[in-house]
Amino acid sequence: MAGTGRNGDTKVVTLSDVARLAGVSVATASKALNGRSQVAARTRARVEAAAEQLSFVPNRMAQGLLAGRTGTVGLLTSDLQGRFVIPILMGAEDAFGAGRVSVFLCDAREDTIREQHHLQALLSRRVDGLIVVGSRTDPRSTLGHDIPVPVVYVYAPSDDAGDLSLVPDNVAAGRIAVEHLVACGRRKIAHVSGDPGYAAALDRGVGVGEGLDAAGLKLVGDSMYADWSERWGRDASAVLLDRHPDIDAIVCGSDQIARGALDAVRDRGRVVPDDVAVIGFDNWEPMVEGSRPELTSIDPNLELLGRAAAQRVFAALDGDELGDGVHLQAPRLVIRGSTVPRS
C-alpha cells in the first residue's frame, strides 16, 4: 500500500522482485503464490508477505503465453445503442465469473471492413472465444470456419448452419403475447408491427397468428408493418381504431410502437387497459416503465442468452463439442398495467 506517486510512474513489479525481496528463487516464489505443495510453510509465508508488500499482480499475458489460454473473450457487435449487447455482456460476465475472464468489446458499426479489423485484432490478442452480437435477428454472414477459436452468434444467427447461433424465440414471443391477451378476456385483437424487412417483425407476427388460431380467433384488420417508430405505432393504431372501433387489444411489434399505440388510444378518449389492452415486445425499461400506464411486454431474456453463449464458449474450451444450428431462447411475459387493470 505504499503508492504515493502519481498514476503511471510506479514501475510494474514482477515475480523476480518478489522473489528477491523474499530471498528465494522465482521458481519457489511462483509455487508459493500458486499454492503448489513443494514449498515449506515458512517460505510460503515470506513470499506472500513480499508479494503483499510490493502489491504484486502476476502478468496474465505471460501466464497466457505458457498456458495457451488468455482468459479473454471477444464480443463483436454492431449494436450501436448497446441495447442488446449490454445485457448479453452482463450475462457473459456472470457465467464467466467477474475477473476470471475479461471481455473485449468491439463495435463494428455495421461495417464489414471494420469488423474484419476488429476480428484480426481479437485473434492477434489470442482470445479464447468469440461472441458475435447482431443488432437484428436476421441472419448475418458467417465469419467463416477458419477461426481457431469457438464462435457463438447471438441475437443475429449466422447464415451458415454449421455455426452455432443463439437467438430469441420471436415466434413464441408473439404466441405468448396473444395467449396473455386471450387469458385477459380479449377477443378483438389487432396487430401493429415494425419494419417488415426485419425477421423479428415477421416472426412475432407468425407467433401472433399461431396464438390466434389456437384460441379460435381471427385478427381484427390486417397486420400493419412499416417501421419501429412511436410515430408509426400511433398512426397505425389510429387507423385501426377508427376502422374497427370494437378492438379490445393491440399487439405491438416493439415497446416503442406500443407507446405510440397508447397515445392513439388515449387520443380517442378510450382507456388502457379497460377498453383496450396494449402489449409490446423487448421489455425495454425506459420505455415500458415511463409509459402511462406501464407497459406489459415480452422480455427476450437477453441475459440468459449472453450467459448461455458464454457457457458454450467455455464448454468448447474444455473440449466439448461446440454444437451448431440455431437455438431458440424462450421469452418471458412481464405483466404491467397496460393489459391488466390495477384491480
Add this chain to the structure above:
Amino acid sequence: MAGTGRNGDTKVVTLSDVARLAGVSVATASKALNGRSQVAARTRARVEAAAEQLSFVPNRMAQGLLAGRTGTVGLLTSDLQGRFVIPILMGAEDAFGAGRVSVFLCDAREDTIREQHHLQALLSRRVDGLIVVGSRTDPRSTLGHDIPVPVVYVYAPSDDAGDLSLVPDNVAAGRIAVEHLVACGRRKIAHVSGDPGYAAALDRGVGVGEGLDAAGLKLVGDSMYADWSERWGRDASAVLLDRHPDIDAIVCGSDQIARGALDAVRDRGRVVPDDVAVIGFDNWEPMVEGSRPELTSIDPNLELLGRAAAQRVFAALDGDELGDGVHLQAPRLVIRGSTVPRS
C-alpha cells in the same frame, strides 16, 4: 484461406511456422514482416507469401511482453444501461483507431468489491490505461494513486483533485437551454428536474438560474426536484401549469421528464410548441425522436468525452503529463420541434 475445419480445431500458427515454410530463421521472418531494412527484397517476399499462406497473425501477448505495452485499455463502468458508456466506448475506439487498441469493458454494477475484482483483472492483463465511467455526475471515490497506468475518470469525476476527470458541463447545459428559450421569445419559464441527490440535477438548475439572470428574467414557480421519471415530469408539470397558466416554456431535467411534461401540456389542451415550449437534457435518441413533437434537447457530447479520455490516456503513454482536476465538456443544443414551430 485454407480453413475447412470446424471452429476451434485449427492449430494456431506461429512465426516459426512461417519461418520454416519460408526457409529462413524466425529473426529474419520477424524483420521481413515488420518492414525492417535488414532483409533482401526476395527474402521478404518469400516470408510474406508464407505468412499469407498460413494466414499468420502475430501474437500480441508475446509482443506486449517485450514491448511493455499491450495495446489494450480497460473501461470500468457502473452504467448498467450502457447509456453513457457506449458512446464513450465509440469515442475511445475512434481516437485509438479501430483494431490498433482493444478495449476491455467491465461492468462493476455499483459494487465496490466487484470493481476491485475487475481492477485487479485489468491490471493483471497489463492494460496500458484505464477509463472509469460513472453512471451519474456526482464525484466517486478515487481508485487511488498506486495504479501503475494512467487513469481518466469520465462522466463521474473522482473525489480526489489529483486525478484527471472529464465531465459534461451541466451548468453550461442549463444556461444554453434557457438562452435558447429566450431566443425563441419565451419569457415565462418553469423548471422541472430530477433527483436532487444527483449533481446533474442541481448543476443544470444552477445553469438555468444563470441563464434567467442574464436575460433579466425570474423563474416561474419554484424549481421542482424529485426523480428522473416520466411520471414525475408529468405530475410536476401539471402542478406548475395549473398554478401558473401563463407559463410559455418548461426546462426539464432530462428527456424522460420532458416527455412527461409534453403529456401534461397536451392533457391541458395546450399545444407544444405554440403555447408552451419544452426542452430536455441528454438528447437520448429513442426518447427525443419518439416524442410528439420531437424534443429539443441538450446533448452532453459523450462521444467527444470518450475521445478526449482516450487521447489523454494515449498522450500519457507517450510521456506527456496526464494532468489533473475536473475538466468540463461543453454541451451542444439540438433543436427539434418542441421549441420551434415547424414554420
Add this chain to the structure above:
DNA sequence: CCGTCAACAGAAAACCTTTTCGGTCTGTTT
C-alpha cells in the same frame, strides 16, 4: 590476391511466468 565494406541472415537474449527435473539437506531406517 588480399583487405575492406556493405548487405544480409541467423543466434541469442530479453520479456514474465510456470513446470519439470535434479540437487541439497535433514532425519530416519537397517
Add this chain to the structure above:
DNA sequence: AAACAGACCGAAAAGGTTTTCTGTTGACGG
C-alpha cells in the same frame, strides 16, 4: 554407520516475438 526417503529449493526450459549482435557472403578497390 551407511543408506535411504522425504522435504524442500533452484536451475532451466518453454511459450512467441523483437532486437541486438555476430557471422557469412559477395563485390569491389587497391
